[in-house]
Amino acid sequence: MQSGSTFDSLASKTRSISSYQLAKILGDWPSVSRRGPLYARLALGIRSLILDARIPYGVRLPGERSLATELHVSRRTVSSAYALLRDEGLLMSRRGGGSSTQLPPGRSRPGAPWGPAVGQGSNWFDLAIAAIAGDSRIALSLAKVHEVLPHYLAQHGYAPQGLLPLREAVAEHYTRRGLATTVEQIAITSGAQQAISLAVEALSNPLEPIVIETPTYPGALDVLRRYRSRVIDVGLDEDSESLRVGMRQVLPRLVYVIADYHNPTGRLLDTAQREALARTAAECGSHLLVDESFVELGFEGASSVAPLASVGGEGRVISVGSMSKSYWAGLRVGWVRADRAVIARLVEARATFDMASPIIDQLLAAELIRTGKDMLDYRRQMLRAQRDALVEALHSHLPDWKFQVPSGGLSLWVNLGEPISTVLVARAESYRIRLASGTRFGLSGTLENYLRIPFTLPPPDLVVAIERLSAAVADVNRGWSLTAPIGEAFV
Known part of the structure; x- marks a missing residue:
C-alpha cells in the first residue's frame, strides 16, 4: 500500500507544488522510456502530469536546485527538462518568478475527465x-418530455433531492434489481462525479484515510485530491481480497469501489465477493461508496449480479449511478441510493455545489429509465x-x-x-x-x-x-x- 501523501494539495493558495510532491507523483520517471537522455525522460514525465490533468494550470513548479536535490539528479538535468517543456509551450518562466505550467494555444488535455480532447471531423x-455517442431515440423521448413540461413550468423548479418522477423511476430500477428501495433513499445529482463529490464531503474529513483500488476511475482520484483526502491505494485483484486486507489495516471511514464492469479493467464481482466486502465494511465501521455507472453495460451472456447493497451492510453502502455511460454523457444526471440519514446529509452538502439538477434533464432521464430497454x-x-x-x-x-x-x-x-x-x-x-x-x-x-x-x-x-x-x-x-x-x- 502507498501513503496518500501524494494527494496533499497540489495547488495551494500560492499555486505551487513542492519538490517532494512532484517527486511523489512522478514515480519511477527514469523508467518511462528505455532510451533517451535523463533530462528528456524527466520532461516527458512532467509533460504527462500536465496533460493528464494531474497538475493544474498556472501552478509554479519547484526551483531547479530544489527538484534536482529531491530527484538525486544534477541541476543541469532539471534545467534541460524545463527548457524542453518551455519549447513545447507547457511552461512559462519569468526571471525571479519561477516556472509555471500552461498549455499552448488550442491544446487540450487528453486525460482530463471533462469533455473530448479533439473536435469532430479532424481525422483524430x-x-x-x-463514452459512447448518443442515440436518436433520445430525441424522441425528449418530445414526450415536452408534453408534461407545462405542469412543471407553473412551479419554481428547485428540487434539491431531485424530481419525484425520476426518484420513483430510480427506486423502481433498484427494486427490480433485487434491492427494495423507496424514493426517500434516492437523491438526484448532476452526474456520478457530483455524487462521488457529495459522498466524500458528507462522509469524510480532510486527511482521513480513504481506501481505493488501483487502477481505478480517474475522476474519483480527482475528487479525493480536491478534498485533500489521505488516499490509501491497494492493488486491484479479481476478488478484492487486497481491498479487504487494506480496510482491516487502516479502518477507513470511506472505501471507493467499482463492483460492476470496473473502469478500466472490466472486472465484475460475484455475489460471494460482494458479501465478503460488505462484511468487512461492517467489521471496520466503513462506508462503501459503490460506483455503479457501468452496471447496465453487461453484454449478452454476462452474469447478472444483485446490487452490492442488497447482500448486506444496508446502512453502510452508498450506491452511485449515472445516465452518462449507458445512455449519453451529454445527459448530466446521476443519483445516490443510500440510507435516509445519509441522503439527508448529501442533500444538505449539495447546497454548496448547486441548488438542483435541471428539470428537463431529470424528466428525460425518468422517461429513458422507464422506456429505454430496447x-x-x-x-x-x-x-x-x-x-x-x-x-x-x-x-x-x-x-x-x-x-x-x-x-x-x-x-x-x-x-x-x-x-x-x-x-x-x-x-x-x-x-x-x-x-x-x-x-x-x-x-x-x-x-x-x-x-x-x-x-x-x-x-x-x-x-x-x-x-x-x-x-x-x-x-x-x-x-x-x-x-x-x-x-x-x-x-
Missing part, C-alpha cells in the same frame, strides 16, 4: 474518453461488436500485448509488457490518436506498463486506430527521440 481518434439492448449489442473488433485488431497488430476480455463495460485494460505508456501516448499524438496513459488511473506515477483502450468507436475506426497505434509502438521500439517535437507522422 479520441480514445482518451470512455435502446439499452441495442447499445449492449453494439458495444459487444466493438469490443470484439478491438480484440481482433490488437491480436492482429499488437499480438504481444496482454489483456482479459471483459463481459461488459467500455474498455480493455492492456498490459504493454514494458513501461512505455507515457512515451507511447506522446508518440500516438503524431498519428492523430488521443490516449490516456496508464498512470492516469493510479497514484504516484505507477501503471506505466498499462494502457486503457476504450471500444467506444465503430469497428472500422477501431481497426484504423490500432493500425496507427501499432506504427507508434514501432517508432518507440526503434528509439524515437524523446527530444524531438511532437510532429505530424500521419497525414
Whole structure:
C-alpha cells in the first residue's frame, strides 16, 4: 500500500507544488522510456502530469536546485527538462518568478475527465474518453418530455433531492434489481462525479484515510485530491481480497469501489465477493461508496449480479449511478441510493455545489429509465461488436500485448509488457490518436506498463486506430527521440 501523501494539495493558495510532491507523483520517471537522455525522460514525465490533468494550470513548479536535490539528479538535468517543456509551450518562466505550467494555444488535455480532447471531423481518434455517442431515440423521448413540461413550468423548479418522477423511476430500477428501495433513499445529482463529490464531503474529513483500488476511475482520484483526502491505494485483484486486507489495516471511514464492469479493467464481482466486502465494511465501521455507472453495460451472456447493497451492510453502502455511460454523457444526471440519514446529509452538502439538477434533464432521464430497454439492448449489442473488433485488431497488430476480455463495460485494460505508456501516448499524438496513459488511473506515477483502450468507436475506426497505434509502438521500439517535437507522422 502507498501513503496518500501524494494527494496533499497540489495547488495551494500560492499555486505551487513542492519538490517532494512532484517527486511523489512522478514515480519511477527514469523508467518511462528505455532510451533517451535523463533530462528528456524527466520532461516527458512532467509533460504527462500536465496533460493528464494531474497538475493544474498556472501552478509554479519547484526551483531547479530544489527538484534536482529531491530527484538525486544534477541541476543541469532539471534545467534541460524545463527548457524542453518551455519549447513545447507547457511552461512559462519569468526571471525571479519561477516556472509555471500552461498549455499552448488550442491544446487540450487528453486525460482530463471533462469533455473530448479533439473536435469532430479532424481525422483524430479520441480514445482518451470512455463514452459512447448518443442515440436518436433520445430525441424522441425528449418530445414526450415536452408534453408534461407545462405542469412543471407553473412551479419554481428547485428540487434539491431531485424530481419525484425520476426518484420513483430510480427506486423502481433498484427494486427490480433485487434491492427494495423507496424514493426517500434516492437523491438526484448532476452526474456520478457530483455524487462521488457529495459522498466524500458528507462522509469524510480532510486527511482521513480513504481506501481505493488501483487502477481505478480517474475522476474519483480527482475528487479525493480536491478534498485533500489521505488516499490509501491497494492493488486491484479479481476478488478484492487486497481491498479487504487494506480496510482491516487502516479502518477507513470511506472505501471507493467499482463492483460492476470496473473502469478500466472490466472486472465484475460475484455475489460471494460482494458479501465478503460488505462484511468487512461492517467489521471496520466503513462506508462503501459503490460506483455503479457501468452496471447496465453487461453484454449478452454476462452474469447478472444483485446490487452490492442488497447482500448486506444496508446502512453502510452508498450506491452511485449515472445516465452518462449507458445512455449519453451529454445527459448530466446521476443519483445516490443510500440510507435516509445519509441522503439527508448529501442533500444538505449539495447546497454548496448547486441548488438542483435541471428539470428537463431529470424528466428525460425518468422517461429513458422507464422506456429505454430496447435502446439499452441495442447499445449492449453494439458495444459487444466493438469490443470484439478491438480484440481482433490488437491480436492482429499488437499480438504481444496482454489483456482479459471483459463481459461488459467500455474498455480493455492492456498490459504493454514494458513501461512505455507515457512515451507511447506522446508518440500516438503524431498519428492523430488521443490516449490516456496508464498512470492516469493510479497514484504516484505507477501503471506505466498499462494502457486503457476504450471500444467506444465503430469497428472500422477501431481497426484504423490500432493500425496507427501499432506504427507508434514501432517508432518507440526503434528509439524515437524523446527530444524531438511532437510532429505530424500521419497525414
